[in-house]
Amino acid sequence: MGTPRADEELARFKQLAIGPVQSSFHYHYARLIDILYGIEKIEQILNDPLILDKHVRASAAVNRLEGAGQAEAPRGTLMHHYKVDENGLITWANLVIAPDRTNNAMNQGVLSGRQALRQRR
Numbered sequence: 001m002g003t004p005r006a007d008e009e010l011a012r013f014k015q016l017a018i019g020p021v022q023s024s025f026h027y028h029y030a031r032l033i034d035i036l037y038g039i040e041k042i043e044q045i046l047n048d049p050l051i052l053d054k055h056v057r058a059s060a061a062v063n064r065l066e067g068a069g070q071a072e073a074p075r076g077t078l079m080h081h082y083k084v085d086e087n088g089l090i091t092w093a094n095l096v097i098a099p100d101r102t103n104n105a106m107n108q109g110v111l112s113g114r115q116a117l118r119q120r121r
Helices: 004-014 025-047 100-120
Strands: 066-073 076-084 090-096
Touching: 004 025
Parallel strands: none
Antiparallel strands: 066 076, 076 090
16 A cells, blocks of 8 residues: 555455455455555645645746647647746646658548448438
């Protein structure tokens, strides 16, 4: 599980049977182990000194000075990478868009969709 007490309980739980624990009564025990893990994890997070860092909570202001993202689109994966200053002004950007070589495949998809609609009518 990743936390001390939950790991101990999970080890005990696994000793209840050889292979999967199949008794429906033990579903409750499994849920309790999961709850114990959640409580221990919350405690770990709250005791982490970084929880008070100014960049933990997003606001309508600059939260990070650099960010990157990817999105899947019909024409391929779009990649974005930005750097901003403390005022939120973009100081650097790198955009990688899908190449035009997928254009033919997109056109074929549109045409086959139109043909399928015509056949239904």
